[in-house]
Amino acid sequence: MHSFAFITSLLSLTLLFFSLFPTxxxxxxxxxxxxxxxxxxxxxxxxxxxxxxxxxLTVPNPNCNxxxxxxxxxxxxxxxxxxDYIQGMGFTAxxxxxxxxxxxxxRTPYGDAYHGYWSQxxxxxxxxxxxxxxxxxxxxxxxxxxxxxxxxxxANNVITLNYTDPDLSKFAFTSTDMYxxxxxxxxxxxxxxxxxxxxDTVVALMDVNTENxxxxxxxxxxxxxxxxxxxxxxxxxxxxxxxxxxxxxxxCSAAGVFCMGEVFGGDVPYNAGYQxxxxxxxxxxxxxxxxxxxxxxxxGPGNISGLVDGLHxxxxxxxxxxxxxxxxxxxxxxxxxxxxxxxQSLWNAMVWQFLAGGIxxxxxxxxxxxxxxxxxxxxxxxxxxxxxxxTTYQITATLNQLRNFLIANAPDFLTSNxxxxxxSSNEVAIARGPLVxxxxxxxxxxxNATMGIFNTGFMAGQPLTEILYCKQVTSGSEGTLLVDYSSxxxxxxxxxxxxxxGSGLCGQYTDVNPDMNGLSAAxxxxxxxxRLGGWVMMAGLILAGLVxxx
Ligand SMILES: *[C@@H]1O[C@H](CO)[C@@H](O)[C@H](O)[C@H]1NC(C)=O
Ligand SMILES: *[C@@H]1O[C@H](CO)[C@@H](O)[C@H](O)[C@H]1NC(C)=O
Ligand SMILES: *[C@@H]1O[C@H](CO)[C@@H](O)[C@H](O)[C@H]1NC(C)=O
Ligand SMILES: *[C@@H]1O[C@H](CO)[C@@H](O)[C@H](O)[C@H]1NC(C)=O
Ligand SMILES: *[C@@H]1O[C@H](CO)[C@@H](O)[C@H](O)[C@H]1NC(C)=O
Ligand SMILES: *[C@@H]1O[C@H](CO)[C@@H](O)[C@H](O)[C@H]1NC(C)=O
Ligand SMILES: *[C@@H]1O[C@H](CO)[C@@H](O)[C@H](O)[C@H]1NC(C)=O
Ligand SMILES: *[C@@H]1O[C@H](CO)[C@@H](O)[C@H](O)[C@H]1NC(C)=O
Numbered sequence: 001m002h003s004f005a006f007i008t009s010l011l012s013l014t015l016l017f018f019s020l021f022p023t024x025x026x027x028x029x030x031x032x033x034x035x036x037x038x039x040x041x042x043x044x045x046x047x048x049x050x051x052x053x054x055x056x057l058t059v060p061n062p063n064c065n066x067x068x069x070x071x072x073x074x075x076x077x078x079x080x081x082x083x084d085y086i087q088g089m090g091f092t093a094x095x096x097x098x099x100x101x102x103x104x105x106x107r108t109p110y111g112d113a114y115h116g117y118w119s120q121x122x123x124x125x126x127x128x129x130x131x132x133x134x135x136x137x138x139x140x141x142x143x144x145x146x147x148x149x150x151x152x153x154x155a156n157n158v159i160t161l162n163y164t165d166p167d168l169s170k171f172a173f174t175s176t177d178m179y180x181x182x183x184x185x186x187x188x189x190x191x192x193x194x195x196x197x198x199x200d201t202v203v204a205l206m207d208v209n210t211e212n213x214x215x216x217x218x219x220x221x222x223x224x225x226x227x228x229x230x231x232x233x234x235x236x237x238x239x240x241x242x243x244x245x246x247x248x249x250x251x252c253s254a255a256g257v258f259c260m261g262e263v264f265g266g267d268v269p270y271n272a273g274y275q276x277x278x279x280x281x282x283x284x285x286x287x288x289x290x291x292x293x294x295x296x297x298x299x300g301p302g303n304i305s306g307l308v309d310g311l312h313x314x315x316x317x318x319x320x321x322x323x324x325x326x327x328x329x330x331x332x333x334x335x336x337x338x339x340x341x342x343x344q345s346l347w348n349a350m351v352w353q354f355l356a357g358g359i360x361x362x363x364x365x366x367x368x369x370x371x372x373x374x375x376x377x378x379x380x381x382x383x384x385x386x387x388x389x390x391t392t393y394q395i396t397a398t399l400n401q402l403r404n405f406l407i408a409n410a411p412d413f414l415t416s417n418x419x420x421x422x423x424s425s426n427e428v429a430i431a432r433g434p435l436v437x438x439x440x441x442x443x444x445x446x447x448n449a450t451m452g453i454f455n456t457g458f459m460a461g462q463p464l465t466e467i468l469y470c471k472q473v474t475s476g477s478e479g480t481l482l483v484d485y486s487s488x489x490x491x492x493x494x495x496x497x498x499x500x501x502g503s504g505l506c507g508q509y510t511d512v513n514p515d516m517n518g519l520s521a522a523x524x525x526x527x528x529x530x531r532l533g534g535w536v537m538m539a540g541l542i543l544a545g546l547v548x549x550x
Contacts, residue, residue: 043074070114094533101125107242150260184198194243248261296441300441327361334374344443354402368388445489
């Protein structure tokens, strides 16, 4: 009784401690972000506010043309009004474009700062996007739905239109020694990447001197108060590789939340070097993005083996692949539909994005098939789509629903390695936890082809469900599977029908299978058999090849 009372008072002291520091309630860690799924938004382009809304600094423009590179009128309030659309796809977090004050003077040769990356006074909010209360309201609205808020942060640079004689009075950093002197970046030289200036001599992005102690103090104080004031759950760090790695641990620890950095470029060792205690908790997985484009776009090189090599290299080099950001589109790269004419290629790549990657990040409009090329054409307004319930919207919802179900019921799902069960020149089959997924780059037209998968971990004669099309199938001897492309090059996701119980997928509404963790044993057995099964696999593929030819 005595010790019980002691524990109870310890518990209430702990609760008191946490309630005294309100950020603790929302300061989300990598562990917490791992199980999230993110929808990325450019605030100006996601949704139009009612023209009669208070405090609008931009007249909402229904005919927004991305080529004009100017504000179209989206705000933090207009995001709040459209959260059902995002949550309807099963997302559990959003990432919004930078919230800091941007350049807002005469139009530059590259247009206006509608995107938020032309930071001026980093410590002030951007009034174009709303008031401080509006940003708080967005944060509260997300938390009320159990969703997280990730905010994009620009710390590497501020904008100036006069690179020889910048006017420092508008910036949070007011003295010359708080900046590195002008030089254009030599991308083969890491010091130059960190110290020289992004942008060009027309719109220059002045490189902040992040070695300067006053700069460090201002940044750390600012980020701590921003996160606290707006109850932000995580940060996306712009241009992270342009700042010395060891700046980030102090910055992110001052923020007290998960940091995911942008390390642009496709080299796995370089990218992986930015994840860890000496740098950031997470990075955007640019290398796997490149591999997915090479593997799945139509027309494309169809490089499946590159994707598998990239995965294996990542498994060796990253500290934790399960918290990387896995994307197929963003504000800097061409939309998928601009690279690939066949929507099946997107749906196949999305199966990887949601089930074989880290934290899925879907750039607004991917679900609507937006087709813009690089900046500025990939920053289209979303409103002309009417926020339609498209096939991609529904596939996104299904993949999130499946992933969220697995996270809740198969605890090892996210932390277990993705195992490659087999490849062909057009297919890759993977296993993770209780599922087996097969992706192909064959495209929509029906073809007379099949893909055999061995070492699935399923038992022989096991009742399975293919989840994207809700088909019931039964595994063959030794648990083998045969995917048939006579109705086109669709992706397939298989699980034991019993394990789908309670997921709401394919009509399975009740009674979660208490035995789902039994699958850990199945996947361990599978891993062993994959090693033994290489030759069996090859023989099987040769046999399957003979079947097609005959
Ligand atoms: C930057 O913004 C902060 C917060 O609004 C303000 O206190 C400060 O005066 C601003 N600095 C400049 C140079 O405008
Ligand atoms: C930069 O500022 C200096 C000093 O005010 C001025 O002489 C020069 O013309 C400016 N350059 C540009 C490109 O505006
Ligand atoms: C790399 O860039 C830095 C910064 O511009 C410069 O000082 C240094 O000389 C460069 N090193 C080489 C090898 O070019
Ligand atoms: C496939 O990707 C790998 C790894 O990037 C590369 O080495 C190989 O040359 C590529 N093959 C083709 C056919 O593009
Ligand atoms: C995942 O794969 C890597 C590389 O093969 C290996 O080092 C690591 O132990 C594996 N992790 C698990 C949980 O199996
Ligand atoms: C790619 O985007 C460019 C610019 O927006 C556009 O002209 C082109 O038609 C797009 N291509 C496809 C295949 O959609
Ligand atoms: C979209 O359409 C599908 C299929 O008709 C339906 O099941 C789903 O509820 C719809 N979603 C929304 C948000 O309307
Ligand atoms: C597909 O292949 C099988 C076996 O080679 C053959 O019998 C059949 O006619 C083919 N079907 C089509 C539509 O080409």
